[in-house]
Amino acid sequence: MDSSIPGRAGEALYRVMVRIRAFENAAETASQGGVSAFGQQAAGAAKVRGPLHLSTGQEAVPAGVCAHLRTSDYLTSTHRGHGHTLAKGADLTRMMCELFGKATGFNGGKGGSMHIADFSVGMLGANGVVAAGLPIAVGAAHAQKLLKKGDDITVCFFGDGAINRGPFLEALNWARVYELPVLFVCEDNRWSATTASGPMTAGDGASARAASMDIAATQVDGNDVFAVHETAARLVGEVRVGGGPRLLHALTYRVKGHVSVDLAAYRDPAELAAALETDPIARARGHLLSTGIAAATLDAIENAARDEVDTALAVADAAPWPDASAAFTDVQTIGAGQWH
Amino acid sequence: MALKKELSYSEAAVLAVQREMEADARVVVLGEDVGRGGIFGQYKGLQQTFGAERVIDTPISEAAIMGAGVGMALAGLRPVVEMRVVDFALCGMDELVNQAAKNRFMFGGQGRVPLVARMPGGIWDASAAQHSQSLEAWFAHLPGVVVVSPSTPQDNYGLLRAALQCGDPVVYIEHKTLWGLRGDVDEDIAVPLGQAARVREGNALTLVSWSRQMQVCAAACEALAAEGIAVDLIDLRTLWPWDRETVLSSCARTGRLLVVHEAVQAAGFGAEIAASAAEATGCRVARLGAPRIPVGYAPMLEAQSRIGTQAVVAAAKKLID
Numbered sequence: 113m114d115s116s117i118p119g120r121a122g123e124a125l126y127r128v129m130v131r132i133r134a135f136e137n138a139a140e141t142a143s144q145g146g147v148s149a150f151g152q153q154a155a156g157a158a159k160v161r162g163p164l165h166l167s168t169g170q171e172a173v174p175a176g177v178c179a180h181l182r183t184s185d186y187l188t189s190t191h192r193g194h195g196h197t198l199a200k201g202a203d204l205t206r207m208m209c210e211l212f213g214k215a216t217g218f219n220g221g222k223g224g225s226m227h228i229a230d231f232s233v234g235m236l237g238a239n240g241v242v243a244a245g246l247p248i249a250v251g252a253a254h255a256q257k258l259l260k261k262g263d264d265i266t267v268c269f270f271g272d273g274a275i276n277r278g279p280f281l282e283a284l285n286w287a288r289v290y291e292l293p294v295l296f297v298c299e300d301n302r303w304s305a306t307t308a309s310g311p312m313t314a315g316d317g318a319s320a321r322a323a324s325m326d327i328a329a330t331q332v333d334g335n336d337v338f339a340v341h342e343t344a345a346r347l348v349g350e351v352r353v354g355g356g357p358r359l360l361h362a363l364t365y366r367v368k369g370h371v372s373v374d375l376a377a378y379r380d381p382a383e384l385a386a387a388l389e390t391d392p393i394a395r396a397r398g399h400l401l402s403t404g405i406a407a408a409t410l411d412a413i414e415n416a417a418r419d420e421v422d423t424a425l426a427v428a429d430a431a432p433w434p435d436a437s438a439a440f441t442d443v444q445t446i447g448a449g450q451w452h
Numbered sequence: 453m454a455l456k457k458e459l460s461y462s463e464a465a466v467l468a469v470q471r472e473m474e475a476d477a478r479v480v481v482l483g484e485d486v487g488r489g490g491i492f493g494q495y496k497g498l499q500q501t502f503g504a505e506r507v508i509d510t511p512i513s514e515a516a517i518m519g520a521g522v523g524m525a526l527a528g529l530r531p532v533v534e535m536r537v538v539d540f541a542l543c544g545m546d547e548l549v550n551q552a553a554k555n556r557f558m559f560g561g562q563g564r565v566p567l568v569a570r571m572p573g574g575i576w577d578a579s580a581a582q583h584s585q586s587l588e589a590w591f592a593h594l595p596g597v598v599v600v601s602p603s604t605p606q607d608n609y610g611l612l613r614a615a616l617q618c619g620d621p622v623v624y625i626e627h628k629t630l631w632g633l634r635g636d637v638d639e640d641i642a643v644p645l646g647q648a649a650r651v652r653e654g655n656a657l658t659l660v661s662w663s664r665q666m667q668v669c670a671a672a673c674e675a676l677a678a679e680g681i682a683v684d685l686i687d688l689r690t691l692w693p694w695d696r697e698t699v700l701s702s703c704a705r706t707g708r709l710l711v712v713h714e715a716v717q718a719a720g721f722g723a724e725i726a727a728s729a730a731e732a733t734g735c736r737v738a739r740l741g742a743p744r745i746p747v748g749y750a751p752m753l754e755a756q757s758r759i760g761t762q763a764v765v766a767a768a769k770k771l772i773d
């Protein structure tokens with residue numbers, strides 16, 4: 113761990129992780145039995161419907177990486193994108209509204225969890241297709257280079273499952289060939305849906321494949337937010353000054369199942385137990401305490417996150433549904449609407 | 453100032469892209485071999501004029517070409533995405549179907565994807581099953597995209613400019629054997645998307661087609677005219693949105709509709725037009741497309757996938773009887 117991180121920056125990283133965890137815990141509850149405001153159980157259908165992919169246990173990666181990004185930097189994400197979106201600076205309440213399918217969500221209820229996006233902070237979208245964000249990211253980075261947008265960069269999150277799809281290889285080659293300002297971040301959580309990634313993957317994974325294409329790759333303990341923060345600082349800096357693409361290979365773990373209703377019974381309980389020993393939030397808390405930050409300070413951060421999420425649940429609950437006619441808007445300008 | 457000149461179908465396309473690149477610095481071209489002018493000459497000279505940063509040679513990576521086009525569009529460019537042939541566009545199908553076409557809707561209008569995906573289609577002589585397909589119906593089935601298929605140099609010029617100005621993803625299907633077709637191109641003629649062309653007038657039946665098959669249909673109309681049968685011939689030009697008004701008003705007048713296309717007849721776009729016309733006007737309808745077989749290599753096998761003049765004439769007469 114990097115003990116050189118000053119207290120305030122450390123607290124900021126902690127705050128990001130805690131907000132992601134609180135948000136996803138609430139979303140998970142809301143997806144399972146339905147909640148109304150303030151966590152009370154409510155009868156009836158779940159408030160968050162459809163597939164909900166949780167990033168519980170992986171919070172250190174978006175927190176550590178996005179700490180170095182500006183609003184004008186672009187970000188593409190995966191189907192497990194709540195953490196990336198919050199870490200990039202998106203509004204938590206509007207995100208909850210989108211998960212509830214409400215008109216006040218980022219996408220007006222048209223996208224939900226799998227398509228969470230906030231273009232106003234440069235977050236170009238989660239994606240329901242594994243590896244699909246990689247070519248989009250190199251395109252955005254290519255545009256940044258052509259439009260000479262200062263030293264803005266694009267960051268592309270993807271999972272270890274994505275490296276076995278063609279678009280991963282095509283995008284990495286593309287980024288290197290055109291020397292684009294893009295940072296690839298592999299969140300290696302060891303699972304591809306409900307199949308372990310290791311037996312499905314030849315060779316040594318994301319960083320080895322990047323190295324084969326002459327893209328400098330760095331492995332990092334993805335459950336150590338300070339290590340992620342420090343490594344990402346270097347890589348983001350190298351990309352910003354025109355050094356071409358870089359890859360950060362963050363080793364983490366998917367604590368939950370593939371989707372919220374998946375209890376991951378296919379997994380060896382010992383594997384989960386071992387992973388929980390390295391929970392990134394608990395580790396960060398321990399480290400911050402050891403540097404002299406008061407427990408009360410960290411408690412306050414956690415309480416504030418819970419309060420914020422409770423408020424978001426209440427707002428999302430009370431928010432209006434989209435008008436049914438919205439199903440016919442934002443399709444296309446020419447040839448939309450009146451046709452069956 | 454009217455600038456009228458005789459150009460080939462491919463030269464007309466070059467001129468269209470050139471004019472849009474001159475008018476709008478956001479327009480870029482990316483694809484395999486585009487720096488050398490494209491495999492059909494449809495980008496000839498553009499890299500020399502606009503540089504390798506705006507006419508971008510790419511690796512053979514259709515998924516990345518299409519996906520990067522989406523990212524470029526989201527970041528403020530207006531890319532022309534070259535797929536080489538429609539058959540290879542299938543390697544970028546997720547990027548077109550799940551990304552480009554869905555982006556605007558699924559993100560609630562936060563993003564727009566103003567890209568033009570050029571994918572030459574149709575039978576290319578002796579090019580067999582993977583270089584001769586007509587897949588326009590696949591794309592017309594897809595909410596979020598515009599589908600264009602020009603049959604003349606003038607239309608290729610006008611429709612390509614309109615496609616680049618439209619702001620939505622456009623699937624732009626030029627025909628692989630029309631590149632050398634010459635004709636007058638007037639730069640001042642705008643060809644709007646979604647507007648069909650009435651090529652011949654007649655009352656005996658309505659004949660609708662597009663792309664290269666228009667030439668076959670025109671020849672069939674000549675043969676029918678020699679027998680006193682006057683055909684209302686319509687070039688659809690844009691498949692989505694298709695020009696219902698022009699087609700349906702013609703069908704209401706003639707009472708008969710024949711749709712002819714090079715694509716496989718089964719589940720082809722002709723079915724959509726025929727059903728719409730029957731529903732709206734009660735007219736008699738017929739379709740004529742290729743049998744549901746891959747395009748073969750040997751001449752007599754390839755010929756089985758072609759719809760010739762005589763077949764169109766016979767189908768028209770059968771409809772009139």
